[in-house]
Amino acid sequence: MPCPYSRLSPRAYPEEFAMRIAHYLNQFFGGIGAEEHAGKELEVRDGAVGPGRLLESLLGNDARIVLTLVCGDNYAVEHQDEVTASVVEKVRHANVDLFVAGPCFDAGRYGMAAGALCRAVQAELSISVVTAMSEENPGVDLNRDALYIIDSGTSIANMRNVLDKMARLSRKLVTKEPIGLPHEEGYLRRGWLRDQLVEKKAATRLVDMLLAKMNGEPFESEMPPTAFAPIPMPAGVKNLSRAKLMLITDGGLVPKGNPDRIEGTAATRWGSYSIEGRDDLRAEDYEVSHGGYDTRFVQEDPDRLVPLDALREMEKNGVIGKLHDEFISTCGRSNPLSNTRRLGREMAAKIKRDGVDAVILTST
Amino acid sequence: MQLTLARHPVTDLRFDTPARLEGSILLIDRAELRRLVLEDESIVSVDFDIARPGERCRAGPIFDVIEPRAKAPGCGADFPGILGAPITAGIGTTHVLTGAAVSVLAEISPDPTRSATGRVLEMSGAPVEASEYSSLQHLIVIPHTKPGLPRQTLEKAYRLAGIRVAVEVARSAWNHLPTNLQTFEPVGPGEKGRDGRARVAYVGQIFSRQRKPAVDEPILYGANTDGMLPVMLHPDEWLDGAVVPSLHSWFGGTETYFYQNHPIILELYQRHQAREINFVGTVATIAGSDNFDRERHCRAAANLVKWNLNADGAVLSKYGGGLPHADLAETARLLEGMGIKTSVMVSDVSRDRRVESALLFNVPEVDAIVYNGGNGKQWEVPRVDRIIAATPEFTELLAGPMTIDASNIVGITNQQGASRMRAMVY
Numbered sequence: 001m002p003c004p005y006s007r008l009s010p011r012a013y014p015e016e017f018a019m020r021i022a023h024y025l026n027q028f029f030g031g032i033g034a035e036e037h038a039g040k041e042l043e044v045r046d047g048a049v050g051p052g053r054l055l056e057s058l059l060g061n062d063a064r065i066v067l068t069l070v071c072g073d074n075y076a077v078e079h080q081d082e083v084t085a086s087v088v089e090k091v092r093h094a095n096v097d098l099f100v101a102g103p104c105f106d107a108g109r110y111g112m113a114a115g116a117l118c119r120a121v122q123a124e125l126s127i128s129v130v131t132a133m134s135e136e137n138p139g140v141d142l143n144r145d146a147l148y149i150i151d152s153g154t155s156i157a158n159m160r161n162v163l164d165k166m167a168r169l170s171r172k173l174v175t176k177e178p179i180g181l182p183h184e185e186g187y188l189r190r191g192w193l194r195d196q197l198v199e200k201k202a203a204t205r206l207v208d209m210l211l212a213k214m215n216g217e218p219f220e221s222e223m224p225p226t227a228f229a230p231i232p233m234p235a236g237v238k239n240l241s242r243a244k245l246m247l248i249t250d251g252g253l254v255p256k257g258n259p260d261r262i263e264g265t266a267a268t269r270w271g272s273y274s275i276e277g278r279d280d281l282r283a284e285d286y287e288v289s290h291g292g293y294d295t296r297f298v299q300e301d302p303d304r305l306v307p308l309d310a311l312r313e314m315e316k317n318g319v320i321g322k323l324h325d326e327f328i329s330t331c332g333r334s335n336p337l338s339n340t341r342r343l344g345r346e347m348a349a350k351i352k353r354d355g356v357d358a359v360i361l362t363s364t
Numbered sequence: 365m366q367l368t369l370a371r372h373p374v375t376d377l378r379f380d381t382p383a384r385l386e387g388s389i390l391l392i393d394r395a396e397l398r399r400l401v402l403e404d405e406s407i408v409s410v411d412f413d414i415a416r417p418g419e420r421c422r423a424g425p426i427f428d429v430i431e432p433r434a435k436a437p438g439c440g441a442d443f444p445g446i447l448g449a450p451i452t453a454g455i456g457t458t459h460v461l462t463g464a465a466v467s468v469l470a471e472i473s474p475d476p477t478r479s480a481t482g483r484v485l486e487m488s489g490a491p492v493e494a495s496e497y498s499s500l501q502h503l504i505v506i507p508h509t510k511p512g513l514p515r516q517t518l519e520k521a522y523r524l525a526g527i528r529v530a531v532e533v534a535r536s537a538w539n540h541l542p543t544n545l546q547t548f549e550p551v552g553p554g555e556k557g558r559d560g561r562a563r564v565a566y567v568g569q570i571f572s573r574q575r576k577p578a579v580d581e582p583i584l585y586g587a588n589t590d591g592m593l594p595v596m597l598h599p600d601e602w603l604d605g606a607v608v609p610s611l612h613s614w615f616g617g618t619e620t621y622f623y624q625n626h627p628i629i630l631e632l633y634q635r636h637q638a639r640e641i642n643f644v645g646t647v648a649t650i651a652g653s654d655n656f657d658r659e660r661h662c663r664a665a666a667n668l669v670k671w672n673l674n675a676d677g678a679v680l681s682k683y684g685g686g687l688p689h690a691d692l693a694e695t696a697r698l699l700e701g702m703g704i705k706t707s708v709m710v711s712d713v714s715r716d717r718r719v720e721s722a723l724l725f726n727v728p729e730v731d732a733i734v735y736n737g738g739n740g741k742q743w744e745v746p747r748v749d750r751i752i753a754a755t756p757e758f759t760e761l762l763a764g765p766m767t768i769d770a771s772n773i774v775g776i777t778n779q780q781g782a783s784r785m786r787a788m789v790y
Contacts, residue, residue, distance in 0.1 A: 145718075181790050191719045193712075193787040195741035195770060197494055202709055203627035203781030206679050206734045207564075207635060210707040213732050214562050214677045222735040222786065223710075226723050264477035266715050291477045292685055294575040294653075334686060336716035 019063040019174055022091045023052045024101040024117055026110040030070030038109075040072030042083050044090060051159060055100065058167040067094040076113035083113070084120045091121055097174050099125075103132035103162045104139065106154040111139025118147050128173035132162050133188070140188055148173070149188045239321075243357040246324040248347065250332030251298065251305045251364040252290030253281075262331055264291040270330035270343055272350065275323075279312045292333035293364045305362055324356050332363060366550070367600035368457045370436070370542035374464040377414045377501045385536040390432075390464060392503060397529055401505070406513055406521035411506040413752045415467075415487050417499050422745070422762050423752035425482020426774045427470040427522040427614050429497055429621040432461040433605070434534035442531040443605040445586025446524070453585075454600025459537040465500040465621060466533065468526035471509065471754040472518070474615035481761055483615065483774040490743045491768070494785055495775030497621070505529050506754050516578040519611035523582065527608070527620065548633050551599055551643045553673045561642035564635075565675035566599070566628055567665055567695060571610050572651040572684025581611050584648060594649035594665035596672060599629045607648065616684055617711070617777040627781035628679060628709075644673045649695070651688035658691050666698035677705040683779060686713055686724050693725035700729035707732035711779060712739040712771075712787050719789055737787035738777035741770035 027037045029050045048056045048065035056065050069087055076083050091099055099121040101114035111133045118129040132150035133140050140149055148169055152162045165186040172179055182189045200208070205222070212219035237243045254262055260271035267289075275281070281302035288295040288305075298305045311323045328347055332340075351359060375388040383393035394412050401410040415421045434442060439456030441448030467485060474482045485497060492498035507525045509518050553563075570584060571577065577588040584592070584607055597606060602623055609618040629646065636643035649665040652658035669675050678699055682688040689710055696706040708730060714721040717740050723733070747764040771777045776785050 179790075181788055189719075190790055192790055193714050193717045193719060193722060193737075193740055194790055195712075195737035195739070195785055196788050197784050198786045199784070201627055201782060201784050202734050202736055202778070202786070203631045205786075206628060206681075206707050206709045206781060207631045209732045209734060210564065210677050210679050210705060211562065211635075211641070213707060214564075214705045219732060221731055221733045222789075223722050223733045224719065224789065225728065225731070226720055226726055228720075228726075291475055292574065292687070296576075334713060334715055336714060336718060336721040338716045338718060338721070 019059065019098060020094070020096040021056075021059075021063060021065045021098045021100060022067040022069065022094050022096045023048065023055070023065050024069045024071075024087065024099070024114060025050060025052070026076070026104075026107065026113070027070060027072040030068070032070065032072070038072040038074040041075055042069060042071040042086055044069055051103070051163060054160060055163045055167060058164050059170065066096060067091070071113065073107065073109035073113065077109045080113070080116055084116055087117050088120050088124050092125055097127060098170050099127060099129045100166065100170065101129070101131040103150065103152040103159070103166065104137060105152050105156055106134040106137050108138045111137035112142065115139035115143035115147065119143060122146070128170065130166050130170050130173065132166055135188060144188055145191050148179070148190070150186050151188050237358045241318050242321040244322045244324055244355060245311065245320050246351060246354070246356045246359045247306050247308070247311065247327040247362065248359050249306050249327070249329050249362045251293070251329070251362060252288045252295070252331035252333075253286055253298065253302055253305050253329050254289050256285055256287055258287060258289050262289050262329070264289045264331055265333050266335050266339065267331035267333075267343070268339060270328060270347060272326045272328050274326050275308055276325040278308065280309045281306060290331045290333055290364065305364065307362070324354060365454050365598045365600050366547060367454045367604055369546040370457050370459045370537070371462045371544040371546060372459065372537045372540055372542050374461045374501055376416070377464065377503055379412070379414070383533065383536050385540050390461060390533060390536060392533055397532060400528055400532055401507065401525045404521050404524055406509050406517055407507045407525060408510055409508045410525065411508075413504040413506065415485065415502040415504055415752060417487060417492075417501070419487045420749040421487045421752065422484055422748050422750075422764065423467065423469065423502070423504050424484030424758065424762055425470045425473060426485050427468045427519070428526045428609065429619040429774060430466045430468075430526050430530040431621050431624045432464050432466055432530045432534035433624060434459050434531050434538065437538065443527050443608065445584075445606075446582045446608065447527060447531065450585040452601065453604040453606040454598055458604055459534055459542065461534050461537060463501060465497065465502045466505060466526055466530040467502045468505045468507065468522050469752070469754045470518070470522055470614070472515070478615065479769075479772050481758075481768070481772055483772055484762060484768070485774050486745065488748065489745055491745065491770070491773050494770065494783070495773055496782060497775040503529070503533065504752050506752070508754065516581065516611055519614075520578070520580065523608065523611060548600065549637050551633075551636060551645060553644045555642065558642040561639065563644045563674060563676045564632060564641045565644050565669045565673045565678045566632060566646040567669060567678050567680045568602075568628070568646060568648055569651050569681065569683035569688055569691065570607050570648045572613075572688045573653040573657065574651070574685055574687050575612055576653075577610060582608060583610050589650050592650055594647050594661055594668055596668055597646050597648045599633065599643070599646055602626050602629055602646065613684055617779045618683060619774070622778060622780040622782050628681060631781070632679070644675050647673070649691075651682065651684060651691040658694060662691055662694040662698055665695050666702060669699060669704060670702045675704055680706060680708045681779060681781060682710060689713070689724035693727045693730045696730045697727050706730065707734065709734040709736065709781060711777065712737050714739060714787070722787070735787050736777060736779075736783055737785040738769075738771040738783070740787060741785065742767050743770070
């Protein structure tokens with residue numbers, strides 16, 4: 001006889017809610033075999049397979065893995081588009097609430113496939129997705145900003161623990177409960193910020209952190225250091241007297257009226273403006289769209305920001321070959337990297353198209 | 365130096381004559397305040413209003429929030445260097461109307477490229493738990509300035525109106541016995557009896573020279589910081605009117621109220637009184653406009669902490685926009701190089717909410733960072749019963765219902781350490 005109190009268990013779902021799940025596994029966890037079967041094509045099974053059975057039981061009685069998709073690691077990576085399209089279609093028809101992939105531990109190809117599939121299912125079907133990998137898995141950095149990836153570590157012996165975290169997070173995602181922080185839920189840091197009221201005001205945290213540091217106690221900075229891949233120094237200009245130079249500024253100098261409507265904060269646009277036939281930028285022709293510095297001096301004389309006058313002189317004296325007929329301008333104030341990367345790429349494309357050899361960047 | 369804060373709790377504000385304090389009710393004489401404010405030729409008329417905690421009321425844009433405080437007769441000048449001679453602040457008794465605030469409205473937006481509304485004061489609804497200002501009784505000062513004045517003239521008029529009114533209303537407490545007398549234990553590099561306690565200093569930026577200050581812009585004892593090098597201040601000087609925010613920075617998250625109740629200084633005082641630390645003093649500094657300036661200021665500030673305060677550790681805060689983060693980090697780096705441990709507090713600058721956009725420096729030694737939030741939180745706020753604004757345009761703009769960014773609510777993105785809003789990494 002079933003226990004009459006079973007619905008009061010902590011795993012109980014709201015009113016008669018039965019969660020339907022699709023699960024993706026590689027050939028190893030799908031029970032086909034090891035590396036020699038990595039070329040195996042995608043196959044579909046009804047119900048739970050391998051780790052899926054444990055996941056199902058951890059999720060509770062009212063959760064069902066209705067579909068398991070199994071694919072060889074090599075096949076999945078080598079035929080990624082085909083496998084992705086096929087998985088998305090099968091998941092769509094299965095009418096599920098959740099898509100789970102892995103856990104993948106440190107298996108690189110498995111992680112890459114799981115990440116790509118989770119992204120595609122999430123984007124195209126708008127259902128919750130969860131996967132699990134170790135921090136070093138190459139699938140993590142490609143997908144961490146888009147997915148919840150439970151930190152599985154590298155040891156398969158942790159399977160139960162990992163599946164338990166996946167189950168808890170899945171339940172929250174499907175029932176749209178608020179998701180806690182990485183250390184609370186066990187997922188890998190996604191690289192996003194969200195605002196939250198905390199118990200202690202900033203001044204208290206500041207002094208607490210200093211005292212912990214001075215006492216040699218552990219402390220956690222509220223922001224991890226930002227590391228960027230080094231940008232190699234380009235080769236020097238061989239012969240400046242033959243080179244075509246261009247001026248670019250992020251100081252927000254624009255023609256009067258700001259024709260490209262370049263924003264004075266976090267600019268999403270840039271402009272290219274003719275200086276053909278001019279030896280000097282006149283104050284009455286320009287304005288500054290930038291709210292982050294004292295613009296009065298540039299407004300008085302725009303050459304202070306875009307030194308056309310000096311470069312014309314160098315052009316006449318043969319120090320440089322030619323000054324390009326246009327300068328580029330945008331506003332660098334409070335601009336996030338996701339935005340400035342695009343602006344930079346667009347400018348670089350134009351510079352290349354225009355046959356420019358060297359650029360002088362002036363900032364404020 | 366020995367500052368005594370004579371605290372008089374205020375639980376209600378009302379307009380009446382004559383001005384007086386009756387128990388915890390502050391009665392305010394509008395005509396008298398009007399005469400005082402109109403001494404400034406830039407202001408043609410002025411209105412006053414009251415906003416109470418929990419009231420369905422919204423006011424903005426807020427130029428400044430000030431705690432009503434008045435020096436006891438014979439104890440020195442209020443806001444020395446601005447309202448009086450630049451004699452040392454932080455000595456003798458200052459009467460404080462605890463629980464009250466004087467909040468000055470502006471007729472313009474502080475920075476139209478970032479916010480049309482400026483910062484608003486919300487007295488009800490969800491945002492109130494995030495701003496300490498929502499729990500205060502506010503006397504709202506609404507100055508109307510002469511048309512066509514340059515921006516800095518307007519702003520200076522707002523500043524003076526606010527602090528004059530705040531001092532004047534606090535004088536009602538002169539003949540009353542305070543409920544509480546607050547004094548602080550002596551602080552200084554040579555204080556005895558604190559051997560073995562960590563020697564901790566505070567380094568606070570008070571201006572960012574991203575913008576050249578106006579000639580008559582009052583910041584430190586009325587001076588505009590031109591030619592200034594970092595200077596040691598006694599903590600009581602900060603609390604007692606030596607420093608006010610600059611004129612242009614009212615979108616940055618510094619208000620006079622939190623100089624008077626400086627969260628970092630009060631925190632250090634509390635640890636000092638608990639014998640947890642030896643609070644040895646503070647340095648007021650400025651952020652440079654270029655690397656040459658930066659080098660000079662950062663080195664001078666670090667040298668004061670090392671050689672004059674002989675500190676083992678320092679907490680640092682910034683002022684202004686993005687650029688001052690560079691000065692903050694460089695000063696901390698120099699201190700770490702001298703063997704002085706540091707923690708720093710920065711503003712939320714990530715506009716795309718990505719961690720990669722969160723920091724404006726990458727200095728391995730600066731590894732203890734407190735990160736304020738506010739760029740990623742919004743509230744849906746309802747239409748309220750009453751809007752207090754200086755112009756019909758702002759009355760309409762602030763009416764609601766609307767979505768309002770946390771950074772547009774005064775008190776949340778605070779650079780003085782008052783906020784509990786934190787951007788969490790996830």
